[in-house]
Amino acid sequence: MPIHLSTPGKTGDVEENCHSRSELAEMGTYLLPSFTAENMDLYLIRSSILEALSKFLRRYQGTILDVGCGKMPYKQLVLQHPDKYVYIGLDIENPRYQADAKPDLYWDGRTMPLEDCSVDCAIATELFEHIPIPENTMREIFRVLKPGGQLFFTVPFLWPLHDLPNDEYRYTPFALERHLRTSGFYNISLKALGGWNASLAQMIGLWARRKPMSDEEREKVSQELFPFYVKLVESDEKPDEFMEGQMITGVQGTASKPLRICYILLHIPVPSETFIITEILALQEVGVDVHTVSLGPSQQCHEDLMAHFKQPVYNLSDKSADSKSEINSLYFAALRLVSKYDILPALAVQAALAAEYVITHSIQHIHSHFASEAALVALLVSKLTGITYSCTAHAYDIFKVDVAGEFNPDRRLKLIVEHAAKFITVSEYNKAHFMALTNGAIADKLEIIHYGMDLSRFNKIERRPSGTVIFLSVGRLVEKKGHEYLLRAFQQVAESCKVHLRIVGEGPLRQSLVALADELGIADKVTFVGAVSSSVVLEEMKRADVFVLHSLTGEDGNREGMPVSIMEACVTGLPVVSTRHAGIPELIVEGESGFLVAEKDSAGFAEAMQSLALSPELREKMGTAGHNIVSENFNILNEAEKLKNIFTSIIVHHNRAASGNASQDTSINLLTVLYANLLKIKNLIKRFLA
Incomplete structure (x- = not known):
């Protein structure tokens, strides 16, 4: 008989939900008892825990602490992938369980023999009831987890008295959530291990296998x-x-140690920067409070994506004169900093307002996109807080000669890099x-995090050749996108x-490009x-046959x-014609x-376009290759996990370092402490008066 596990609304094989058949065989009968009459008491509880834990482990990696590990039945499960995990079993000394398998670490039930912020994940299966x-x-x-670290746990609801006298509780999900929040956890997710039918099956199995009766009976x-x-x-x-009246077999859950990151951005949202929105959503998915x-x-765009932000955008342009007057102390400190670093004075008030937000929301780390005004404000906020x-x-922000009226971009870049x-x-x-x-002086600071694709939104599309081959180009109508050479x-x-060419995007060159299309006699075959x-870009890609982007270096160095548009095209299965420009050869495998x-x-661009226009087979072959390359190397969740690890490492290192930075202005540090305490007092008074 096949082994089955229930999932909401449908049934699925344990082998599909968890591991391969060979891996299951290696785990032994403890983790997954056979689905037989002899195991009616154990099968449901053990198999449901295995399914939940396996799904959790697929999402995380690093050092995993098994709290209350007992005989360490899950060690083999974790170490199926030694390249991803380091396992630490922790328990109190108990000869009853530890004759054959001793934990990696003992503890006294009060203080774990581990440093603060030293493990990536913790698991506690069937522990808290004891x-x-x-x-x-x-x-x-909570103490030993790194910022952003995850706790996975299970507790029984329908289970006999056991391990007496150390059987303390049967938890409801509401009590669990209260205990976890009181202990500092957030982003708590609780789910039932089984519903009504599983609960009845559990009781039948326990009665049949554990009620005192003769062996024959x-x-x-x-x-x-059994049937x-x-x-x-x-x-x-x-x-x-x-819900009221619901019956469950037990509860599984996850909870996060806060990792609060503040993104300081010039504008969000804007039409051309979906990659930042996608990154923030992916960070949320891997447990970061962004x-x-x-x-x-902000601009009115990408409402479908912005609706998934868990925290509202704090827009400094909306702040009134009254609110700005409240940050005078921080503002004067910011003025000192802009003078010290020769930064535009206009950024001081933005830095003071952003610093107030960072302090009041207990932010642990600041991140910015683009090494321009936003990064300079992030630098100032870092110094203020x-x-x-x-x-x-x-x-x-790297290559353009003139950013925000400056004449020496290298000085700006070096300043941002030096203090980051x-x-x-x-x-x-x-x-x-x-x-x-x-x-080479910043080799230890420099990291590469690719733009990533949300593979749940962009799937490979099966295309059937039609009479007209549709070329698609997506990008702002600016010099570096090379639309003039594309049209020619x-x-x-x-x-x-x-053929027909569809150009998606807006920009200052629109009028001249429309005129050029008319001059070349192709206006009827080009749609701006x-x-x-x-979402409309995705629809355009579904209708297209080939993606084209003639990127080049602008006169201003840009x-x-x-x-990102090339990545999106590849994921949907479009072949690409582009240029050997900047990072594009790292994305497109030529040929x-x-x-x-x-x-x-x-001329060369036209030749490549014509080759694809004349061959549906070549379009399909290249489109499939591009989809596979981007799906494997530019997955947004993988890139978000890397970025989360970078943030965590920075915070842990900073917290462990000696208090204060030798280069930090101590008067500004003192001001920040005083200001933070004043804000707390002010908020307490507001709540009291309310």
């Missing part, structure tokens, strides 16, 4: 009840929420630029092929779509980083997932 004061243990787990009732037991197990539906501060006004900051640099805890960029091309700029190449293709939402030509080479 702890007289559960919050003491939960607080110790036990064998008889077990065989008679009904099987039907109950296979038909169980786990409840999606806990706050966003927008220095300038003593909180570390990092920055992701892209393209115009980490400096992140999106390609090897950019990394090489920074290494040259600093003579398209003119050559249109002379011999039935304008700026659209991310270049691409690694165009495999697309064609690359030299910048401003319209």
Whole structure:
């Protein structure tokens, strides 16, 4: 008989939900008892814990602490992937369980022999019901977890008295949530291990296998009840929420140690920066509490994505004169800093307002995108608060000669890099630029985090050839996107092929590009779509056959980083024609997932476009290769996990370092402490008066 586990609304094999058949065989009967009449008491509880824990482990990696590990039955499960996990079993000394297998560490039930912030995840299966004061243990787990670390746990609800006299509680989900929140955890998720049918099956199994009776009687009732037991197990539906009158077998859950990151951005949202929104959503998915501060006004766009932000955008442009007057003390300190670092004085008030937000929301680390005004404000906020900051640099902020009226971009970049805890960029091309700029001095600070694709939104699309081959280009109508050379190449293709070009995006060059299309005699074969939402871009990609982007270096030095539009096209299965520019060759494998030509080479670009226009088979082959490359190497959840680990490492290192920084202005540090305490007093008074 196949082994079945119930899931909400449907039934699935344990092998599909957890591990391969060989891996299951190696785990032994403790983790997964056989689905037989003899195991009616154990099968449901053990298999449901295995399913839940296996799903949890697939999402995380690093050092895993097994609290109350007993005989360490889950050690083998964790170490199935030694490249991902380090296992530590922890328990109090108990000869009853530890004759054959001793834990890696003993503890006294009060203080774990581990440093603060030293483990990535903790698991506590069927533990808390044995702890007289559960919050003491939960607080110790909280202490040793790194910021952003996850706790996985299970507790029984329907189970006989056991391990007497140390069987203390049967928890409801509401009591569990209260204990966890009191212990400092947030982002708490609780789910039932089984619903009504599983509960009845559990009681039948316990009665048949554990009620005192003769062996003959036990064998008889077990065989008679087992078919009904099987039907109950296979038909169980786990409840999606806990309601009045609901019956459950037990509770599984996860809880996070806060990792509060504040993104300081020039604007959010803006049409051309979906990659930042996607990154924030992915960080939320991996357990990071992301706050966003927008220095300038937000634009009406990407409402479908912004609706998933767990924290509202704090827009400094909305702050009234009264609210700005409240930060005078921070403002004067910020003025001293802009003078010290020769930064635009106008950024002082934004830094003071952002610093107030960071203090009041207990932010642990600051991050900015683009090494321009936003990064300079992040630097100032870091100095005002003593909180570390990092920055992701892209393209115009690195290469463009004139940013915000300056004439020496290298000085700005060096200042931001010097004071950042980490400096992140999106390609090897950019990394090489920074290494040259600093003579390799920032090698220990420099990291590469790629733009990533949300594979749940962008799937490979099966395309059938039609009469007209649709070329699609997505990007702002600015010089570095090379639309002039694209139009000239398209003119050559249109002379011999039935084709149409759709250009998505808006920008200052629109009028001149429309005029050029008319001048080239291709106006009837070119559609300027304008700026659209991310969902409309996806629809455009579904209708297209080939993606084209003629990126180049602008007269002002502006270049691409690694165009997100090319990644999105690849994920949907579009072959790509582009240029050997900046980080694009790291994304497109030439001749495999697309064609690359030299910048401003319209003839070469036309030849590549024509090759794809004439061959549906080549389009399909290159599109499939591009989809596989991007799916494997540019998965947004993988990149978010890397970024989370960087943030965590910065915070842990900062917290362990000696208090204060030798270069920090001690008067500003003192001011920050006083200001934070005044804010707390002010908020207490407000709550009291309310």
